[in-house]
Amino acid sequence: MIQVAVSSLKKPAFWAGLALSVLSSVTAQANTTLPDIGGSAFSTLTPDTEKQLGDVMMRQTKSQLPMVYDPLLDEYLNSLGNQMVAKAQDVKFPFRFYWVNDKNINAFATLGGNIVSHTGTLAVSDTESEFASVIAHEISHVTQRHIARSVEARSQNAPLTLAALLGSIILATVNPEAGMAGIMATQGAAQQSAINFTRANEQEADRIGIQLMADSGYDPYAVPEFFNKLAERSRFANAQLAFLYTHPLSQARVADSRLRAEQFQKRFVADSPDYALTKARVLARYHYGIKDAEAIFLKRLSSPGGNTKANQYGLALAYFDGKKVKEAEQIVLKLRQQEPDNLYYIDLYSDILIAKGQYDDAMTMLEQQYQLKPNNQVITLNYANAAIQGKSYRLALHLLRNLLYYRSDIFPAYEMIADTYKAMEDYPRYYEARADMYYQLAIYPKAIDDLNEALNHLAPENQLENRRLEAKKKQWQTELNRLKRL
Template identity: 40%
Template sequence: MLKIKSLSCALIIGLLLASSYSWAATTDKNKLPQIGTSGFSVLSIDKERQIGQAMMQQVRGSGTIVNDPVLIEYINDLGNTLVKNAQDVNYRFEFFIVNNQELNAFAFFGGHIGIHSGLITTADTESELASVIAHEISHVTQRHLARRIEAQSRNQPLTMAGIVSGILLTMINPAVGMAALSTSMAASQQMGINYTRGNEQEADRVGITLLANSGFDPLGAPNFFGKMLERYRYSSKPPAILLTHPLPESRVSEARIRAQNFPLRSVPPKLEFELAKARIKARYEGDKKYNIEHFTHAINKNRYAFLAAAQYGLALSYFEDKSYDKAYTLLMTLLKSDANNLFYIDALSDVLIELRKFEQAEKMLADINLLMPNNQVAALNYANVLLEMGKLDKSAQVLQDFLLMHPDSFIAYDLLTTVYRKQDKKALMHVSKAEVMALVGAYPQAIDELQTAMNYADDLPIVRKRIKGRILQLQDQQDKLRRLN
């Protein structure tokens, strides 16, 4: 697993609303806009993209995202399996995981969808997890955010400045964010619940259809609803997802009726889903000693759908406990049965670095990078191993090639900054560091880094021209962001 430093930035953005918020009740539903026709009078698709990008920068800067290439790859593969069967897709969707054990998921402008790690580990099947993602995709494709803003603009001026700072905080950490929002949202509570209820019903209907059309079990949605409802029926503190997605029993029954309208489908368990759950538990939840006991017990009692997933979780737990030889033995056994499995390759890369088996790691990753060019797990781990070996020029080349195809890769720019620092290429180091800053929306700091880079680029005329051009681009992006407020 590649570990990078987290950056924080206070980026205040206007006109932003989260799809998942609910407030006091109302019964007047006559003003619900027509599907596919609403929202455009207030926000164009292009403006939604701009706002979504700005929000995503703030999320990156919060330091709560799981910057884990394997899990990023998994959740985007799953999400895009659903997106390719969705209607009215106006954006390139981006899926990400928030390191939070609360059960929650959320969507915002521009096709950005966040899933809390706790929701993934709580789902029993991939269809249950996919049902939540399909629901959030439906919030985006039905333009529920724009529709809510349009409705609010009819009833009162759009004075959102007082609530913006709490919006993303509420999505990412509901317990803290709700307190931040409570004093600011009173004026729009009545309107909010009306749209929440209507939007939730619509997202359920569209999401279950999307789930079925994408090859998943449509019963995954009501099964997950029912599980949550039963688990927290008598709880004084419901999970975040029930705070942000109200779940009356009628909604569960309606979802089950909708799901039963589709043909029965038996979807077999999926190894990648179980591996993702094991990875989150071993690396982001619990104590390493406890996790070793947990996975050992699971293996002995055959508690996992796949033995390989429990063994993988145990190997990761051994790694966290610095028992590298035990982790190596388990991972080599797993890799023999599934040579191109990126979950295993990523974990083994870390182990081989700790055991200083650099040549073995380099060969493994060179082969997989050739087989899967521009795959983030293969490329970033390969570059990291080359960096550890001191093969800095080759590491930089791998990262530069990767960034041509993935210009928004936070991890790649962070690694490249380290490579340039070790090469004593100060101009390029500051340029790369500026891109890290820009990805979290810290434009003034990014421009400062580029201006510093100019001081070290006197004998690099091409680099100086590129720096000047990039400064102008970032200043333009900064101006666009100001105009959104």
């Protein structure tokens, strides 16, 4: 399945601070209510207000960072994260987990249960428990309301606007030291108290996170082990790791995590098969270049104990991305003989069949899988992609609309709908689909421009569609005007 690189979309810099909660293009109506923002509005954040602001912040994040919209990675991260959320205390809203394509080790949480991990965090982990320790830590920041309390504390000392808050979150991922200063500090001497507040939060998140890992079946001892790894990497690096800027790591904190882990019985916790395959996918597609990935996986396969399914899968990905389709097919066919319903292998084999022009074969395979796993995003997006390539446009639209009705935040589906209408030369719906895509990223000027293009392509007698699009444009313009006043 082709991944969508949102960072490649052109986004006017002027609108970097504008965002609003998602409006699905699948439904005619949406809740566009925003909390009253400005000055003392942040002094007390209720869970409902925090969730609304979190949605605003996440849409802003999506429009500004190189998000990874890879259905396999998305399924893995949300499965792992929500497995721990199910064991957590004080959960006040649903959680969503996202990836940023960044080789640096880092993760962060925003208001409202939105958690983002860099791909580099998974790439450097040696066990699933190590990676889970980072996610558990971020979950704990949210459930303990550390971010909400820090926002409340700052708003009591200085006016706080939505643009300033969102800008600090984005800055924290690009320049973590400056970003944390923007989020936590108020004025002058208050910066030191903000740092102390952060350290206290980190200790509490460590304590809650270690317990959460144990309750979820992961190894609590992975926390001090991962801390030691970070400390060693930072020691020999020219600059401090991004993770350590946003998550200060002292010797006392490392020692405390070790003592807390030792409260639990030491036991072996095996990695899940999906962890190994997900890590191979991250390394092959997001961490190394194509030639480097091929060399690395060949070396791993030739080393003692290295002939694993994950390394074979990683090599097959590297071969496919390097246009060595035949070599990739040989590997994935052998893997599918053992696990014909494995989503990782189905995804790659679908791409291989499409690359060979065997669209009917791809659709036949994926139709069978769709019957078993309806609305699974990996199967559905691949099925729709095969249908588009095979010119079965109505089928593709049916699949994609159903998927978005089931879950409206799957960004690749919006882009694929736009591509489908363009291939059908249905330009009013093509421009409307593009508008919905830009609206998902809070890029209002482009979204409204594309709605105008859709209106320009409508036949004059199509009055019903004209009124519908005009109403949609008016709604978006109203939201934009309100955001410009914040």
